[in-house]
Amino acid sequence: MPHLFEPLALCSVTLPNRIVVSPMCQYSAVDGLATDWHHVHLGRYATAGLGLIFTEATHVSAVGRITPACLGLYTDAHEAALARIVRLIKATGNAAVGIQIAHAGRKASMQPPWKGVGKRAEGAEGWISVGPSAVAFDDGWQIPRALDEAGMATIVREFAIAATRSARAGFDVCEVHSAHGYLMHEFLSPISNKRNDAYGGALENRMRFPLGIVEAVRAVWPKDRVLAVRVSATDYMDGEGWSLDDTIAFAHELKARGVDIIDVSGGGSSPKQKIDLKPGYQVPLAEAIKRATGVPTIAVGLITRPEQADAIVREGRADAVALARALLHDPFWAWRAADALGADVAVPNQYLRGRKLAV
């Protein structure tokens, strides 16, 4: 059995294989509520023999949304809409279902990318963003309001409430989004965190608020379900900013707080980042974190070929692989991978005739 198709047991959750649908914003929500689009988008993955299906970044408050069209989880109606999606996926296939809970910090209140990358939400559509410091991401971006301790305590509570709602909605995995230059990563990185109180300066201080969020989520998220954290393992800023060594220190702290798996991404702190984009470009980061801490990891970033994905798992470089763009292109990528690797994949009865079709 190729390792890509071996189940992965984490807590009392077993992923039927190691192929993960990476979180992907759809900018198709209305007032934070999931719409028909989400049913189509996530529903097609539900039929496709994948191991774990993540929702897109789902925000813990209205202010924390990246755009006005992003998903939220801060009212009963949001919870009910997401519970419906969990039911839909679980009724269709055997994939585990994960939610990514998030706060966009200084990168909130933007337009969906197809209305202009880096364009602010205008007029009544937009709102004032918050961050560790009153420093904009880039020229033309909003200068956020620097959070005080009361504001930070509110956000910690919002994450805990969103995690409670996620558990009630039936998710198997809760991933806390601490990557891509959004709020938690903004506190971690000296590029965005210019504070001189207990939450800025030394690494220990910069980790304090993100770790407080993880502790609050862990306290309410069921012990038998999987707690994940997505990190940016580096700012890709040539010796400046947040580094892999910092991430390893952070990962040790996450492990001590009961995090079950780390989803290893990168970048997002600065428009000046320099990423050497090539197949599997972030796999060495996932591997380094796994080796240094013993915490299971998910690798992500230009993993597109079945043999490549299988080798990552087989060589113990990561415990699972997340795919984003390749799964937009081909939701049935796992069928193709099963064919290439000679593995079995779960197929709904309704689709059996399509699976066996000789072409």
Ligand SMILES: Cc1cc2nc3c(=O)[nH]c(=O)nc-3n(C[C@H](O)[C@H](O)[C@H](O)COP(=O)(O)O)c2cc1C
């Ligand atoms: C359309 C789209 C939306 C994305 N939205 C999110 C998101 O909500 N949360 C997140 O952590 N990453 C998001 N990402 C990043 C992906 O999860 C993934 O890490 C990245 O695309 C690299 O993987 P890939 O090379 O397989 O596409 C998004 C990527 C795409 C293409």
